[in-house]
Amino acid sequence: MKLLSRALIYGLSALVIVASVLFSSSGAHATVTPSSGPTSGGTTITVQGISFVSVHTGENYALGLTSEGTLYSWGANQSGQLGNGTTTTSTTPQPVLGEGGVGILRGVTQVSAGTYHVIAVTPEGVFAWGDNQFGQLGIGTTSNQANPFPSKVVGLNGNGYLSGVTQIVASGFHSMAIVDGSVYSWGSNSWGQLGDNTVIDKNVPTRVLGESGTGYLTGITSIASRGAHSLANSGTALYAWGANAFGQLGVGTTTSSSVPLRVLGPNGNGFLTGIEQISTGNTHSLALVSGKVYSWGWNVEGMLGTGSTTDSSVPTLVLNESGTAPLAGVESIGTGSYNSYAAIAGKLYVWGSNTDGTLCIGSSANQVPFATLPVWVLGESGSSPLENVLDYSAGNRVTSVLTPSGIMTCGDNHNGQFGNGNVVNSTRVVQGPHFVQTGFTIGQNLAENLLISGDILTGTTAPSAAGVVNITGTANVFGGTTAATPATVSWNAGTFTYEAALANTGSADLFPFGLASAGAILLGAGLLLALRRQQNR
Numbered sequence: 001m002k003l004l005s006r007a008l009i010y011g012l013s014a015l016v017i018v019a020s021v022l023f024s025s026s027g028a029h030a031t032v033t034p035s036s037g038p039t040s041g042g043t044t045i046t047v048q049g050i051s052f053v054s055v056h057t058g059e060n061y062a063l064g065l066t067s068e069g070t071l072y073s074w075g076a077n078q079s080g081q082l083g084n085g086t087t088t089t090s091t092t093p094q095p096v097l098g099e100g101g102v103g104i105l106r107g108v109t110q111v112s113a114g115t116y117h118v119i120a121v122t123p124e125g126v127f128a129w130g131d132n133q134f135g136q137l138g139i140g141t142t143s144n145q146a147n148p149f150p151s152k153v154v155g156l157n158g159n160g161y162l163s164g165v166t167q168i169v170a171s172g173f174h175s176m177a178i179v180d181g182s183v184y185s186w187g188s189n190s191w192g193q194l195g196d197n198t199v200i201d202k203n204v205p206t207r208v209l210g211e212s213g214t215g216y217l218t219g220i221t222s223i224a225s226r227g228a229h230s231l232a233n234s235g236t237a238l239y240a241w242g243a244n245a246f247g248q249l250g251v252g253t254t255t256s257s258s259v260p261l262r263v264l265g266p267n268g269n270g271f272l273t274g275i276e277q278i279s280t281g282n283t284h285s286l287a288l289v290s291g292k293v294y295s296w297g298w299n300v301e302g303m304l305g306t307g308s309t310t311d312s313s314v315p316t317l318v319l320n321e322s323g324t325a326p327l328a329g330v331e332s333i334g335t336g337s338y339n340s341y342a343a344i345a346g347k348l349y350v351w352g353s354n355t356d357g358t359l360c361i362g363s364s365a366n367q368v369p370f371a372t373l374p375v376w377v378l379g380e381s382g383s384s385p386l387e388n389v390l391d392y393s394a395g396n397r398v399t400s401v402l403t404p405s406g407i408m409t410c411g412d413n414h415n416g417q418f419g420n421g422n423v424v425n426s427t428r429v430v431q432g433p434h435f436v437q438t439g440f441t442i443g444q445n446l447a448e449n450l451l452i453s454g455d456i457l458t459g460t461t462a463p464s465a466a467g468v469v470n471i472t473g474t475a476n477v478f479g480g481t482t483a484a485t486p487a488t489v490s491w492n493a494g495t496f497t498y499e500a501a502l503a504n505t506g507s508a509d510l511f512p513f514g515l516a517s518a519g520a521i522l523l524g525a526g527l528l529l530a531l532r533r534q535q536n537r
Contacts, residue, residue: 031471031493033046035495037461039466041461042460043461045461045496047457047493048456056111060415061077061082062400064402064407064433066435069108070108071096072093072477073094074091074093074094074418074479078116083148084096091420092484096129108122112169114172117131117136118130120150125152126138126152126161126177128153129151130146132145135186136175137175138187139152140154154204154205158205164179166178167223173188174193183195183217185205185230186205189202193243197258208232211239212259217260221233222278223278224285225280227283235274238263238278241259247311248283249261249263249313250297253313264315266315267314272289272294276290286335287333293305293326293333295318295340296312296315297313301370302352305374307373329345334393334394336353337395337397341394341399343392347377347385347386349376349377350374351373354369354370356397356398357412357426358397360401360428360429361376362382378428380429380431388403405431407432407434413426420432421480421481433484435478438476439457439474440471441472442459445462447460473490473493
């Protein structure tokens with residue numbers, strides 16, 4: 001009986017103390033600042049506008065992920081890779097539709113663009129669209145037909161649906177995902193790029209084997225693939241498998257492998273460790289270790305950044321722009337089909353092919369065919385490095401860079417992959433997709449005294465009845481100077497609470513909650529005291 005009484009008292013005490021915390025908090029999680037004010041209006045509030053947070057470039061198309069978890073796409077669309085329900089090329093941004101074409105895809109947290117297919121992760125599942133001739137969509141079928149609507153990716157070996165994904169990769173013609181530290185793969189397997197010790201294509205996810213085919217890979221934190229070879233990083237070890245004609249596996253040979261092999265260390269000594277980030281081009285690979293970049297594979301256009309055009313089957317250090325020492329202080333790395341990138345302090349280095357002006361240095365391929373050492377991606381004027389780089393991505397002969405003003409692009413644009421309303425190539429970055437904030441409503445009322453600075457909006461509330469109202473933001477969508485389709489977007493930017501008592505001092509409104517909170521705490525303390533007395537008997 002004593003045990004029951006103690007348990008009951010402990011439970012009640014905990015319950016009321018938790019209740020006191022709930023009473024003491026308004027429970028508001030608004031994205032506007034401040035989130036409440038008097039019914040008389042006149043509260044100045046600040047709202048974060050919609051913006052692109054990342055850019056993802058495929059073969060000849062691109063996508064932008066927004067701060068609201070939606071996607072816009074532009075460029076070539078022969079396989080339905082834009083996800084807009086058509087196979088028509090678009091030179092301006094269009095929203096990616098939802099599953100089966102219903103509404104638009106929302107809640108996107110990750111996205112990866114392959115050659116002609118896309119994979120995106122949402123709370124509702126993993127979705128894929130575009131080319132599926134090798135089963136790279138992972139939906140249990142293989143088809144040469146375009147797939148212009150997102151479909152849900154099935155689970156391991158076709159059971160249920162894929163979930164628990166921490167990273168997704170859409171590669172050339174295959175795909176990969178990390179689930180609980182294991183690697184799943186599906187799609188084309190002609191070079192063993194699925195890592196399952198076969199060369200048989202798979203249209204559902206299969207699990208990648210362990211080193212040399214023993215067991216399964218575990219403890220994997222990141223994966224990378226663009227062509228027909230794959231990388232998986234555990235932090236302490238880097239594994240590679242698939243095509244290897246140019247030494248892109250980094251294992252000291254040019255023999256392909258259908259099972260993971262461990263990547264060798266610098267110049268072939270030991271094994272590469274301490275890897276912070278990995279990236280692959282079509283036929284070369286990069287790894288970031290302690291601010292320095294290692295590269296290996298094909299180097300015909302200098303994509304290894306070693307100052308030469310000699311291939312390497314083992315990791316070698318990327319040199320600085322003068323070729324006198326290793327490139328240092330690198331914060332992130334990336335690759336295009338035949339290019340490599342390194343970000344340092346908000347600026348971006350690039351090296352490799354300059355076909356169609358991919359280097360973004362204002363010079364054509366006739367003037368500068370390629371760069372064997374890093375060069376800065378230049379700004380629109382072409383006189384100094386592009387600054388405030390937030391994200392970047394590259395496809396085949398095209399470089400896309402995200403800045404606070406939107407997505408800037410250079411290189412090949414014959415399929416509208418700049419998203420700027422035309423098909424004109426450029427050797428310098430030009431303005432592409434971006435948002436221009438237009439305002440916001442507070443419930444049914446437009447914000448008064450509206451001020452807009454970039455993607456920050458400020459306005460004052462109009463008078464209203466007490467209660468919680470939605471804040472709805474609006475913006476125009478542009479590709480360069482050309483309006484997108486549709487040209488305007490609206491989104492739920494948060495909530496605002498009109499509080500009648502706050503019209504004076506606000507104290508009257510807080511009093512009942514403070515009283516209830518204090519009472520709950522006293523009750524909890526009393527119950528605990530009763531328990532102590534019971535124990536002392």
